[in-house]
Amino acid sequence: MLRSLLIISIVFIFSLLQAQTDTLRVSGLYYGSNVFVYNNSKEDLFGLKKIIVNNDTITDELNYNGIEIDLESYQMEEESRVNILLIYAASLAPVVVNPDALMPSVRFRITKPKYLKDNVIQWKVNGIPGDNPVVVEQYRYNSWRVVAEIDPVDTVANNVYTLTVKPHSGNNQFRVRCHDINNEELISKELLFNPGFAKNGIQNTKYESEIVLNYKAEFELYNEEGTLVKSGEDRYIKTSDLPKGKYLLFVDNQIIEIKKK
Numbered sequence: 001m002l003r004s005l006l007i008i009s010i011v012f013i014f015s016l017l018q019a020q021t022d023t024l025r026v027s028g029l030y031y032g033s034n035v036f037v038y039n040n041s042k043e044d045l046f047g048l049k050k051i052i053v054n055n056d057t058i059t060d061e062l063n064y065n066g067i068e069i070d071l072e073s074y075q076m077e078e079e080s081r082v083n084i085l086l087i088y089a090a091s092l093a094p095v096v097v098n099p100d101a102l103m104p105s106v107r108f109r110i111t112k113p114k115y116l117k118d119n120v121i122q123w124k125v126n127g128i129p130g131d132n133p134v135v136v137e138q139y140r141y142n143s144w145r146v147v148a149e150i151d152p153v154d155t156v157a158n159n160v161y162t163l164t165v166k167p168h169s170g171n172n173q174f175r176v177r178c179h180d181i182n183n184e185e186l187i188s189k190e191l192l193f194n195p196g197f198a199k200n201g202i203q204n205t206k207y208e209s210e211i212v213l214n215y216k217a218e219f220e221l222y223n224e225e226g227t228l229v230k231s232g233e234d235r236y237i238k239t240s241d242l243p244k245g246k247y248l249l250f251v252d253n254q255i256i257e258i259k260k261k
Helices: 002-021
Strands: 021-029 035-038 049-055 056-058 068-070 081-089 119-124 135-141 141-151 161-163 172-179 185-187 191-193 210-223 230-239 245-251 254-260
Touching: 049 068, 119 172, 141 161
Parallel strands: none
Antiparallel strands: 021 081, 035 068, 049 056, 049 081, 119 161, 135 141, 135 172, 172 185, 172 191, 210 230, 210 245, 245 254
């Protein structure tokens, strides 16, 4: 008799647990990801009784701890409204593993720079940058060279950056490098544009006193040992103070070999 009463009591308790339900609502927008739920359980009793997705009720295959709500099967358009209602035994509350699946992700991204006018380029940084500067590079003399370092703006908004650059004649290439808050580096796609001005060069043929360029430009002058001996921005490059020998002139994305006799 006592055993029978005990069995009846256990059945009654389990029935009571099943009768007392509660609800958990998850809402947001569809961004191509499914929602995962941990279905709490006790012995052979699982908490979830129903899942309602946008008025569509799911009652099958709920006797598992791990449940994937397959939103893709609903063939929703991106950013469609999603309402999920979880109905469960009050003592066995489920846990939504990835509630951020229904929230827009702020993905760290650098847009491809674009050319505006008057040698100004523009790009955007989306997401939260790290402490490192935003670096702008130009492909010049067969390598990427840093032309600017800009302090990042600490916000998740789209941050617009502009920079006045010094292009050379012909096709120019620029790109942007930046680190996110996890110190992961991202490099933008390359901007390619042609400013349309004439190619620079050397007007004179003897370099005992100076090198004369077609027009004012940034330059670097290296000796035979590869040591930088002069740099700056000018049309006239003084050479009277340099010893005789061979030199390499870096100007207008060209490397020109000269010889001072």
